[in-house]
Amino acid sequence: MVSLVQNPALARAIAEKGYQSLTPVQAAVVEPQVGESDLLVSAQTGSGKTVAYGLAFATTLLGTEERFGAANEPLALVIAPTRELALQVQRELAWLYGETGVKIASCVGGMDVRREARALDMGAHIVVGTPGRLRDHLERGRLDISKLKVVVLDEADEMLDLGFREDLELILDAAPQERRTLLFSATLPREIVRLARQYQRDAMRIDTIDQSQPHGDIEYRAFRVAPNEIDLAVVNVLRFYDQPAALVFCSTRESVKRVHAGLQERGFQVVALSGELSQTERMHALQALRDGRARVCVATDVAARGLDLPDLGLVIHAELPTGPAVLLHRSGRTGRAGRKGVSAMLVPYTNRSKALRLINAAGVDAYWTAAPSADEIRAKDHERLLESVLRVEPPSEEDAVLVRELVGQRSAEEIAGALIRMHRARLAAPEDLFDPGPQQERRPPREGREGKPRRHEREERYGDAPRERGPRPPRERDGGWPEGGPGSQGGRPERPQQDMVWFRMSVGHQKNADPKWLLPLICRRGHVTKNEIGAIKIFERDTRFEIVAEAAERFTVALRRGGEEEIRIEPADGAPAGGGGKRPPRGDGPGKPRGGFKPGGKPGFKGGFKAGGKKRDRAEG
Numbered sequence: 001m002v003s004l005v006q007n008p009a010l011a012r013a014i015a016e017k018g019y020q021s022l023t024p025v026q027a028a029v030v031e032p033q034v035g036e037s038d039l040l041v042s043a044q045t046g047s048g049k050t051v052a053y054g055l056a057f058a059t060t061l062l063g064t065e066e067r068f069g070a071a072n073e074p075l076a077l078v079i080a081p082t083r084e085l086a087l088q089v090q091r092e093l094a095w096l097y098g099e100t101g102v103k104i105a106s107c108v109g110g111m112d113v114r115r116e117a118r119a120l121d122m123g124a125h126i127v128v129g130t131p132g133r134l135r136d137h138l139e140r141g142r143l144d145i146s147k148l149k150v151v152v153l154d155e156a157d158e159m160l161d162l163g164f165r166e167d168l169e170l171i172l173d174a175a176p177q178e179r180r181t182l183l184f185s186a187t188l189p190r191e192i193v194r195l196a197r198q199y200q201r202d203a204m205r206i207d208t209i210d211q212s213q214p215h216g217d218i219e220y221r222a223f224r225v226a227p228n229e230i231d232l233a234v235v236n237v238l239r240f241y242d243q244p245a246a247l248v249f250c251s252t253r254e255s256v257k258r259v260h261a262g263l264q265e266r267g268f269q270v271v272a273l274s275g276e277l278s279q280t281e282r283m284h285a286l287q288a289l290r291d292g293r294a295r296v297c298v299a300t301d302v303a304a305r306g307l308d309l310p311d312l313g314l315v316i317h318a319e320l321p322t323g324p325a326v327l328l329h330r331s332g333r334t335g336r337a338g339r340k341g342v343s344a345m346l347v348p349y350t351n352r353s354k355a356l357r358l359i360n361a362a363g364v365d366a367y368w369t370a371a372p373s374a375d376e377i378r379a380k381d382h383e384r385l386l387e388s389v390l391r392v393e394p395p396s397e398e399d400a401v402l403v404r405e406l407v408g409q410r411s412a413e414e415i416a417g418a419l420i421r422m423h424r425a426r427l428a429a430p431e432d433l434f435d436p437g438p439q440q441e442r443r444p445p446r447e448g449r450e451g452k453p454r455r456h457e458r459e460e461r462y463g464d465a466p467r468e469r470g471p472r473p474p475r476e477r478d479g480g481w482p483e484g485g486p487g488s489q490g491g492r493p494e495r496p497q498q499d500m501v502w503f504r505m506s507v508g509h510q511k512n513a514d515p516k517w518l519l520p521l522i523c524r525r526g527h528v529t530k531n532e533i534g535a536i537k538i539f540e541r542d543t544r545f546e547i548v549a550e551a552a553e554r555f556t557v558a559l560r561r562g563g564e565e566e567i568r569i570e571p572a573d574g575a576p577a578g579g580g581g582k583r584p585p586r587g588d589g590p591g592k593p594r595g596g597f598k599p600g601g602k603p604g605f606k607g608g609f610k611a612g613g614k615k616r617d618r619a620e621g
Helices: 008-016 024-029 049-056 058-062 083-096 113-122 131-139 156-161 165-174 190-199 227-241 253-265 279-290 324-331 349-362 374-390 397-409 412-425 455-462 515-526 549-559 614-620
Strands: 039-042 076-079 104-107 126-129 150-154 180-185 204-207 218-225 245-250 270-273 296-300 312-317 341-348 366-370 500-505 533-538 543-548 569-571
Touching: 008 049, 008 083, 024 039, 024 049, 024 204, 039 049, 049 058, 049 083, 049 150, 049 180, 076 083, 076 131, 076 165, 083 104, 083 126, 083 279, 104 113, 104 131, 113 131, 126 131, 131 165, 150 156, 150 165, 156 165, 156 180, 156 190, 156 324, 165 190, 180 190, 218 227, 218 349, 227 245, 227 253, 227 312, 227 341, 227 374, 245 253, 253 270, 253 296, 270 279, 312 324, 324 341, 324 349, 341 349, 374 412, 397 412, 500 549, 515 533, 515 543, 515 549, 515 569, 543 549, 549 569
Parallel strands: 039 180, 039 204, 076 126, 076 150, 104 126, 150 180, 218 341, 218 366, 245 296, 245 312, 270 296, 312 341
Antiparallel strands: 500 543, 500 569, 533 543
């Protein structure tokens, strides 16, 4: 496959780099039928697109020659969305065209404008830059693109997402009409196709992505976690996989600060990337990742654009992506160039439906399971320690002297014990996590609207008198936890009538107890969902509520971990934790209830307020 490279200088550079064969996208662009056509290429992130378009425009720039002539106006322009990606492209093209005498200039935001202007004035064969800075040089007359033969849009979808459409259109309109336009993108949404039709001529479309199959080198994992233990789950996932480099994605700068501080406190070698950093700080952080001084990077989506770490084996979504494209872009940072990678999504029970929609929309298969426990991590540590000891090389002469001295003073068991203690001292302690539980069952679907009584019929039926109800199962709208391997989406079995357990909360009408904050409080303190909460009754000085018997023991264990001390939650009298308590009579407890509620109905309606209804949904926001 390497023999397909027509230019001898580039063929030698690829051979010296150690290429045994070209990647699919690289092989596709050097096929004879491509010729001098415009290209619209979609390929997975990390598939070697930079080398691919470097090979694609080699004949356009050099023809049959092996070396460039004197550098004057640029012949090729490569536009990338971020400065990190632009500088990476410059490095890749520098070694690929190393034997051709090429001069490559970079024009990116955050760098010295005067130095860039001098480089352009001295002449360059290829210019690599970001849209905003290239437009600035163009408008100020520093960049002359009248002799361009090729324009490349790298990661075009990201540039449109970042709002660079106007800059791109200005640059493309100013470029010569007879140029070649190569457009490379991980995805091809309608905006990209529209841009291609506007600025390309009879473009050849190359798609190296099998849309029916997920990225074969990335294993997707979805870990269920409690909402207040996401940061602890990040620690356990990092410890469980123990990769040379890992990337943790957060949604905001504040989240980046919090996660970075937590990991740093636990002894991880970690850096942070966010919009608050200066260019110098960013460069230092990236260099620490590349030379191994840092193994974990915590970043926002924007700050991580264009980031390329060759040894990145793990991507953690500490906060869910905003859409399927973002999920694929995040995950595409790993699993590059044939290496295996893991994309781990941390899913609190409040967001499991969103996670399922993201995974399905992205077309990937995910394994759903609990986050790695402390015992699983210790077992992994045990395996890794044994493997590292078995791979140990024979000691050098100097080490052999120290070995004999140690053996003479201590027994083999004592030396091995000291080795294990030293090994464990370098590792962060795993966290004890709470498992929100596997898949929950669902109720059968409710009757259609035609099967419901009209409003006036309900009023006649129930009047003002409270309705007597037996124990009622909680509602489930979005299904329970998926469980197992790819394709697991959770079933819809019929839910039998379940026993309920009563609990008591030390807040009532006197302290303005209200469903707007009581339900979120119960869910947060007890690590349960609204679907596991039954009836709730507010009295004058306290509140009584039901928890599904199957979740009662788990609820009680979560309460023991502490919480707001001013609000106590405990099993109600006569209803043992974990047992199937019965509904207490109306008026039981200190004071008569004033129109209790069941989460979901109307406040003040004496029949109650049911979990999952519109009123409760609005209360949670």
